Amino acid sequence: MNALEEKLNRFVKYRISEEDVRLLIDHLKQKAPVYAPHNSGEASFSYELVEKSTDVVLQYPRTMQPIKKFFLPPKEVLLNFNIKDNTYSKPEVPEETRIFFGIHSYEMASLKRLDYSFTQGHRESNYISRRKYAIFVGISYEPDESHFSKSVGIDVEETEGFDLFLLKNDTGYFLLEITETGKKLLDGYKENLVPDREELKLEPLRFKSKIKYHHNRLPSVFDHVYKSKVWEKYAEICVGCGTCNLLCSTCYCFDIRDEVELDAEHGSRTRYWDGCMLNTFAEVAGGENFRGSLARRTRHRLYRKFRYITAKSEMLHCVGCGRCSHYCPVGISMTDIVNDLIADHEEKQKREKI
Amino acid sequence: MRKDLNIDVHHLTRVEGHGNIVVNMKNGVLQKAELDIVEAPRFFEAMLKGRNFMEVAIITSRICGICSLGHQIASLKATEKALGLEVSGQTKILRRILTDGATFQSNTLHALFLAAPDFLEVGSVFPLVNTHKDVVLAALRLKRLANDIGDVISGRAIHPIRCVPGGFTMLPGEKELKVLQERLKTEGMTDIRFIVDVIASLADKIPSFNRETEYISLTSEEEYALYDGVICSSDTGTYPVEKYLEITNEFVVAHSSSKHARFNRSSYMVGALARFNNNHQQLHPFAGEVAKKLGLSAPCFNPYMNTVAQLVEVAHCIENSIMLMDRLLSDGIRFEKPNQTPAQYGRGIAATEVPRGILFHDYTYNRQGNIVKANCIIPTGQNLENIDDDMKKLVPEIIDESKEEITHKLEMLVRSYDPCISCSVHMLDVEFIEE
Amino acid sequence: MSKPRIAFFDFTSCEGCQLNKLNLENDLLSLLELVDIVEFREAMDDTADTYDVAFIEGSISTPTCVKRIYDIRRRAKVLVSLGSCAVLGGVNAMKNLHPADWVQEAVYGEDKYLFPSMPVQPVSAYVKVDYEIRGCPMSTPEFLHVLKSIVLGRKPEIFDHAVCVECKLHENECVLDKGMFCLGPVSRAGCEAVCPENGQYCTGCRGLVSNANIAGAVGMLKRHGFSEQEARKKLQMYSSLNKLINEAECRHA
Amino acid sequence: MENFALPTEDLYSPEIATITRVETLTESEKRFEIRMPGEKALNHKPGQFVEVSIFGFGEAPISICSSPTRGPLFELTVRATGRLTDKMHLLSEGSQIGIRGPFGNGFDPGAFKGKDILFVCGGIGLAPLKSLIDYTLDRREDFGRIIILYGTRNPSEILFPEEIKTWQSRKDVEFAITVDQASEEWQGNVGVITTLIPGLELDVKNTIVTVVGPPVMYKFVLMSLKGKRIPDENIYLSLERRMKCGVGKCGHCQINDTYVCQDGPVYHYPRVKQLEEAI
Numbered sequence A: 001m002n003a004l005e006e007k008l009n010r011f012v013k014y015r016i017s018e019e020d021v022r023l024l025i026d027h028l029k030q031k032a033p034v035y036a037p038h039n040s041g042e043a044s045f046s047y048e049l050v051e052k053s054t055d056v057v058l059q060y061p062r063t064m065q066p067i068k069k070f071f072l073p074p075k076e077v078l079l080n081f082n083i084k085d086n087t088y089s090k091p092e093v094p095e096e097t098r099i100f101f102g103i104h105s106y107e108m109a110s111l112k113r114l115d116y117s118f119t120q121g122h123r124e125s126n127y128i129s130r131r132k133y134a135i136f137v138g139i140s141y142e143p144d145e146s147h148f149s150k151s152v153g154i155d156v157e158e159t160e161g162f163d164l165f166l167l168k169n170d171t172g173y174f175l176l177e178i179t180e181t182g183k184k185l186l187d188g189y190k191e192n193l194v195p196d197r198e199e200l201k202l203e204p205l206r207f208k209s210k211i212k213y214h215h216n217r218l219p220s221v222f223d224h225v226y227k228s229k230v231w232e233k234y235a236e237i238c239v240g241c242g243t244c245n246l247l248c249s250t251c252y253c254f255d256i257r258d259e260v261e262l263d264a265e266h267g268s269r270t271r272y273w274d275g276c277m278l279n280t281f282a283e284v285a286g287g288e289n290f291r292g293s294l295a296r297r298t299r300h301r302l303y304r305k306f307r308y309i310t311a312k313s314e315m316l317h318c319v320g321c322g323r324c325s326h327y328c329p330v331g332i333s334m335t336d337i338v339n340d341l342i343a344d345h346e347e348k349q350k351r352e353k354i
Numbered sequence B: 001m002r003k004d005l006n007i008d009v010h011h012l013t014r015v016e017g018h019g020n021i022v023v024n025m026k027n028g029v030l031q032k033a034e035l036d037i038v039e040a041p042r043f044f045e046a047m048l049k050g051r052n053f054m055e056v057a058i059i060t061s062r063i064c065g066i067c068s069l070g071h072q073i074a075s076l077k078a079t080e081k082a083l084g085l086e087v088s089g090q091t092k093i094l095r096r097i098l099t100d101g102a103t104f105q106s107n108t109l110h111a112l113f114l115a116a117p118d119f120l121e122v123g124s125v126f127p128l129v130n131t132h133k134d135v136v137l138a139a140l141r142l143k144r145l146a147n148d149i150g151d152v153i154s155g156r157a158i159h160p161i162r163c164v165p166g167g168f169t170m171l172p173g174e175k176e177l178k179v180l181q182e183r184l185k186t187e188g189m190t191d192i193r194f195i196v197d198v199i200a201s202l203a204d205k206i207p208s209f210n211r212e213t214e215y216i217s218l219t220s221e222e223e224y225a226l227y228d229g230v231i232c233s234s235d236t237g238t239y240p241v242e243k244y245l246e247i248t249n250e251f252v253v254a255h256s257s258s259k260h261a262r263f264n265r266s267s268y269m270v271g272a273l274a275r276f277n278n279n280h281q282q283l284h285p286f287a288g289e290v291a292k293k294l295g296l297s298a299p300c301f302n303p304y305m306n307t308v309a310q311l312v313e314v315a316h317c318i319e320n321s322i323m324l325m326d327r328l329l330s331d332g333i334r335f336e337k338p339n340q341t342p343a344q345y346g347r348g349i350a351a352t353e354v355p356r357g358i359l360f361h362d363y364t365y366n367r368q369g370n371i372v373k374a375n376c377i378i379p380t381g382q383n384l385e386n387i388d389d390d391m392k393k394l395v396p397e398i399i400d401e402s403k404e405e406i407t408h409k410l411e412m413l414v415r416s417y418d419p420c421i422s423c424s425v426h427m428l429d430v431e432f433i434e435e
Numbered sequence C: 001m002s003k004p005r006i007a008f009f010d011f012t013s014c015e016g017c018q019l020n021k022l023n024l025e026n027d028l029l030s031l032l033e034l035v036d037i038v039e040f041r042e043a044m045d046d047t048a049d050t051y052d053v054a055f056i057e058g059s060i061s062t063p064t065c066v067k068r069i070y071d072i073r074r075r076a077k078v079l080v081s082l083g084s085c086a087v088l089g090g091v092n093a094m095k096n097l098h099p100a101d102w103v104q105e106a107v108y109g110e111d112k113y114l115f116p117s118m119p120v121q122p123v124s125a126y127v128k129v130d131y132e133i134r135g136c137p138m139s140t141p142e143f144l145h146v147l148k149s150i151v152l153g154r155k156p157e158i159f160d161h162a163v164c165v166e167c168k169l170h171e172n173e174c175v176l177d178k179g180m181f182c183l184g185p186v187s188r189a190g191c192e193a194v195c196p197e198n199g200q201y202c203t204g205c206r207g208l209v210s211n212a213n214i215a216g217a218v219g220m221l222k223r224h225g226f227s228e229q230e231a232r233k234k235l236q237m238y239s240s241l242n243k244l245i246n247e248a249e250c251r252h253a
Numbered sequence D: 001m002e003n004f005a006l007p008t009e010d011l012y013s014p015e016i017a018t019i020t021r022v023e024t025l026t027e028s029e030k031r032f033e034i035r036m037p038g039e040k041a042l043n044h045k046p047g048q049f050v051e052v053s054i055f056g057f058g059e060a061p062i063s064i065c066s067s068p069t070r071g072p073l074f075e076l077t078v079r080a081t082g083r084l085t086d087k088m089h090l091l092s093e094g095s096q097i098g099i100r101g102p103f104g105n106g107f108d109p110g111a112f113k114g115k116d117i118l119f120v121c122g123g124i125g126l127a128p129l130k131s132l133i134d135y136t137l138d139r140r141e142d143f144g145r146i147i148i149l150y151g152t153r154n155p156s157e158i159l160f161p162e163e164i165k166t167w168q169s170r171k172d173v174e175f176a177i178t179v180d181q182a183s184e185e186w187q188g189n190v191g192v193i194t195t196l197i198p199g200l201e202l203d204v205k206n207t208i209v210t211v212v213g214p215p216v217m218y219k220f221v222l223m224s225l226k227g228k229r230i231p232d233e234n235i236y237l238s239l240e241r242r243m244k245c246g247v248g249k250c251g252h253c254q255i256n257d258t259y260v261c262q263d264g265p266v267y268h269y270p271r272v273k274q275l276e277e278a279i
C-alpha cells in the first residue's frame, strides 16, 4: 500500500452509486446553497448554483473560470460612493456557508495558494469573509492532455482541504468522510449506508509525468534560467491575450476603476481581474514599461508560478490545472515551457562542466 | 403666379445620410426638382472582393446601420441559395420574427421620431420631451421593445451577431422569449393603441397630394410578405426574384452618387405604402383597424401616407411576432448547429423587404467559397426617380404658397419616403476577375 | 456649471453608431438632463456655431469631408471620434487595398468621374482627436462612460487589452473550443466581448491592441487552418490601414 | 490551515480627510496640507506614501512630503498628470479627499544616526525626500553632514522655495541646485544633477546616499556615485510603479519578487542590483 492509499484508508468511506450522488446533492442543498460544475456550452463547464441535482456534471475535465471566482469575483464592487457629498459605503460581503461540490484536487490546492496571498501581510476582509464558511466536496477525475497536477505534486485523490471526497470506482463512487464538518453534513443522508471496510486500492497511475524534473527541483531550475533564450522562443508566438492569467487558478492580480452613473453623482469603485501578460499592466509614469516585451511578461508569469511567491510560501504556485495551456489560442503549453527551461538549464550546466 | 423659385436644402435633416433638395424654376418653367445624393460612395464591392461566405453578411450588414438586419437576411439568403445550404423551419421562424422586429423598430423610429416633429411643427423630437412627454415615453418604450426583439434573438439590434449562414450561432432561451412575448402583448399593444390615437388626431397635417405610380414589393401567398416572397408590380403582376434585373434597370444620373431605377413607368415606388397597396388584404386584423382609423385605404396614391402605412405595419409586426413566438414556444426551441457545409458553388439571388422597400442581394461564389461577383440593389435607390417625379408634380401645384411652406412640404415629402441614403450609395455591381 | 453643449456629426459610415445613440431609449431622458444636444442632423433640424463636445462618426473619404472636419474641429472644444469608421477607417478602408481607379470604375463604369473619392482615412488623419470610442457599432455603455467622464472633467479610461480579457471575465464559452477561430486574442476590448458571448467569432472591429504581436496572430490563424494570405485578410477587415499586418513576418510553421 | 477567525482588514476603504491648505508651487505642482478625521496623526515614516482618492476620479499613491516630527497634519505635493491628480489641483481649502495608508517601508532614519547624509533629488523626487530632510533637520544633532543636491528641468519647476531658502541660509546644511536649462535670470548651476556629484568632498564610508527622481535619472546618478567610491550598502533609492491597491495584492507594482508598496518604495541599493526589472 502506498502512502496515499494508506492515508485514504484511514477515512470512513461508503460505497454509493451515481444515483446516490445526486441524492447527496439534494441532501446538501437543504443545508446550504450548493455550487457545482454544469455544462456551459458545447464543450465548456462552469461552476454554478445548483437548481436541479441532475444538472450537475460529475465527470468533467475542468471548468473555464477556476473556483477563485467565488472568493475573488471577476468583478467586485468595493465601494459605492457619492461624488457630491464625499460619502461612501462598503457593500456587505455576506459570511455565509456555501457548499462547493464536485471540486478537483488541484482546485482545492489553488485555494490554499490564494489563502496565502490574501492573508499574508494584509488580511483582506472581502476574501476572508467569502472563504470563511466554505465547505468543499471533492471528486476524482480523469486527467486529460492538459492536466499536469501530478507533475507539480498534487494527486488526483489528494483530499487536503476537502470535507468530503468522492472517489470514482467501477460501480460508482466511494464517499469519504474527511473532516468533522464533512461527517456532520452527512447527518440524515447516510442513515441506510454501511461503512465499507474493504481496503481501498487506487488504480495504477493514470498521470503521465509531464515535467522532466521532480517538482521539488523546479524552483532551483528557475534560479538559473532568467536569461534563457526560451523566453524569446515563446514570445514569438504568444499574442499577449492574457487568457493564461485570467483563467489561472492562482493568479489574483487586479485593476480598480471608478465608475459613475448617469446622474454624475453616484458611482462605484470596482475591481476587475487583471493580468501581467497584458501590454500595459506594468507601465509606469512617463509611459516607461519595465516588462514591455512579451518575453519579459512571459518570464514574469512563470516566475510568479515557480519562484517568487514559492520562495516565501514554500508552495509551487502552479497547480497543474492546465487552463493556461488548454485555453491558450496559440497552443502554448506550460509544461513545454518548463521542460524547455530544464533542457536549457541542463545544457548550460554541461557547457560549464566542460 | 410665381415665376421664379430657387430652393436648396443642404444636408436635409432627420433622414439617414446626406442629401440636398434642389428646385429651380425660371420664368414659370420648372428646370430642376430633384433630390441630390451627396453621400460619399463607399464601394462595398471592394470590401467584398474575395471574401469568404462566412464573412459576407458581416460586411454587408455595415452597408447600413438602420437596415443592418435586412441586409444580413438578404445576404444570408443569397449565400445559402448559392451554396445550397438548407436552413431549418426554426431558423426561418426566428428570422421572420427578427424581420418583424426590425420593421417595427425602423418604422417606429421614422414615423414617431423623425417624421412626427413635422406634424407637430417642431424641429426634432427633443422639445416634445417637455410638451408631449407621455407620447415621447410611449414612443421610446415601443422603440426599446422593438430593439429588444433584436437583442434577444440576434444578440444585438444593430449589426446583429447571431445570424450566420445556415442558421444561428446561439438561440434565445424559452424563458426570455416568453417574457418578450408577454411584453409585446401588454406594453406593446397598449402603447401602439395610444400612439395611433394621437396620430389620428393629427391626420389633417398630412398634405393632400396624389400621384399614381407603379408600386413594387414582395408578395407571398402565405403572409403579408416581409421576409420572403416573389416580386409584385401593381402594374404588371408577379415575377420570380431571379428576374430582378429586368425590374430594376438601374441607371446613373449626374446629381446622385446613388443609382436610379425604373420599370414599367418612368419611376416606381417601394416601401411601406407599396407593400400596403399590394398586400393589404393579408394584414392582421388589428393592423387593418389601425389603417382604417388613420384613414389609409388601398390603393393610396399619396406618398405622404407612407408614414401612416409604416404605423400600420408596426401594428402588424407586433401581432405577427406574437403569433410566431407562439409557434416557436409550442414546438419548443431546439439547439441546432448552423449548416455551413456548402453543397454547391455558384450564384444565389435573394430578396427581402426592409423597412424602406424591396432589397436584392445577388452573389456568385467560386469553389473556395469566396465572392467573385456581387450585386446589391437598395430600396432608396429604387425610390429616387419616383421622388424626383413627385417633386416635379408637386412644385407647380403649390407654387403659390410661401417659399418656406414649399420647402417644408418638399422636405416632408422626401422624409416621408424615409430615405436611407447611406444605404443607397453603397451598391455593389461588379464582376471580379478570378485570381 | 452649465450643461455641456454636445453635437453629433456623420461622415462616411453606415450611421449605425448614430442610431445606437437613438437606441439609448431608457437613458435618453437622463442624458438630456446631463447635456444639451445642439446639433444632430439625423434627429433634429437645429444647428449651432460652437460645441463643447463634438462626436464624429464615419471616416473621411471625399474632399468635402475634409473641409467639414476642419471646420468642426475649429468650433469644438473636445472632439471625440466615434466608432470604427471614425477611429480606424472601418470597413470602408478595405477599399484602399485596391487601386482607386478600379474601385471607381467597378461601380460607376464610365460615369466614374462624376463622383470623386479619395483613400479612406480615420478622423485622426486630419485633425486632433481627443478621445476615441471604438466599435462597430460603438457600444452604448462605452459612449455613456466617455460622456460622463467628460461631464465630470476627467479622462475616460480607454482599454488597450485583448477581447479575451472581457470574454474570460464573462466566462463565455471560448469559440475556439467550438472549432471556430477568433481575433479576440489580438483585438481591443471595450465591447464586453459581445460577439463571442453570442457564439460568434471576434472580427476585430475595434482594431488591434497596441504593440500587438501580428506575426503571432497570423500564426494563430494558421494554427486554425487558414493560409497566411487568408489570415492577413481576416486581420484586415477592420484594420486595413495597419501596415504591419502585411509586413510582419510570420515564422510559425 | 489558515485561521480565518483572526481579525481582518477593510483594505480598500479610505478615511475622509480634509484639505487645510493649498499652495501653488509651480505650473503643474501644488502642495496640500491634510488633516485626518479627528486630527489623528498619520504616524508615518519618512519615505512612506498614502493612497489618495477622489470618488469618481480614482486613486493614486502620493508620497508624504512632510516629516512626522511636525505634528498631526501632513503634506502632499502633487503633480497634475492625469485623472486623479488633475482633479486634485481643482480642490481648495476645506475640500475632502480619501486617504488610505501610510503604506510602504519608508526610510529608517534611526539606522542613519551619526552618519553624513547625501540627498540626491531629481524633479518631483524632492517631495518624498523632503520628508526625510525635515526629519533630519528636526533631529539635527543625531546626524553628521547634511548635503542636499537638487536638480530640475528649469527654474520655473523649482519646488518648495521657502524651504530652499532656509536650507541655503543654514550653516549646518550644504545645499546645491542645478537646472537642465537655464532661463534669462538664472544665475546658478546649469546641467543635469550628476554634474554636482564629482566636486563633492565626502567621507565615503560614513555617508548615506538617498536618491529619488525620474526613472532615467537613477542609472546616471548611480554611475557617478560609483565614481565617488560610495559603497553600495550606503545607497538607498525610492522607486515608483503604478499601483492599484497599495497593500501588496494587485500585482501592478511588482518588481521581480518584490512589491514596491510593501518592500519599497525605498530600496537598499544592493537589493536593487538583484532586481533585473528595477531600473
Ligand SMILES: Cc1cc2nc3c(=O)[nH]c(=O)nc-3n(C[C@H](O)[C@H](O)[C@H](O)COP(=O)(O)OP(=O)(O)OC[C@H]3O[C@@H](n4cnc5c(N)ncnc54)[C@H](O)[C@@H]3O)c2cc1C
Residues within 6 Å of the ligand: A280, A283, A285, A286, A287, C155, D049, D057, D058, D059, D060, D061, D062, D063, D064, D076, D077, D078, D079, D080, D081, D082, D083, D084, D085, D086, D124, D127, D128, D239, D240, D241, D242, D243, D265
Ligand atoms: C510610491 C509612489 C509615490 C508617489 N509620489 C508622488 C508624489 O508625491 N507626487 C506626485 O505627483 N506623484 C507621485 N507619484 C506618482 C503618481 O502616483 C502618479 O502620477 C499617478 O498615477 C497619477 O494618477 P492620476 O490618476 O492622476 O493619473 P492617471 O490618469 O493614472 O495617468 C497618469 C499618467 O499615465 C498615463 N496613463 C494612464 N493610464 C494609462 C494607460 N492605461 N496607458 C498609457 N498611459 C496611461 C496618463 O496619460 C498620465 O500621463 C507616486 C507614485 C508612487 C508609486
Ligand code: SF4
Residues within 6 Å of the ligand: A237, A238, A239, A240, A241, A242, A243, A244, A245, A277, A324, A327, A328, A329, A330, A331, A332, C185
Ligand atoms: S494565453 Fe497564450 S497567447 Fe495568450 S498571453 Fe497566455 S501564453 Fe500568450
Ligand code: SF4
Residues within 6 Å of the ligand: A244, A247, A248, A249, A250, A251, A305, A317, A318, A319, A320, A321, A322, A323, A324, A325, A334
Ligand atoms: S499556471 Fe496554468 S496550469 Fe498552473 S495553475 Fe495557472 S492556469 Fe493552472
Ligand code: SF4
Residues within 6 Å of the ligand: A243, A329, C163, C164, C165, C167, C168, C172, C173, C174, C175, C176, C182, C183, C184, C185, C193, C196, C202
Ligand atoms: S472566444 Fe475569442 S475572445 Fe473569447 S476567449 Fe476565446 S479567443 Fe478570446
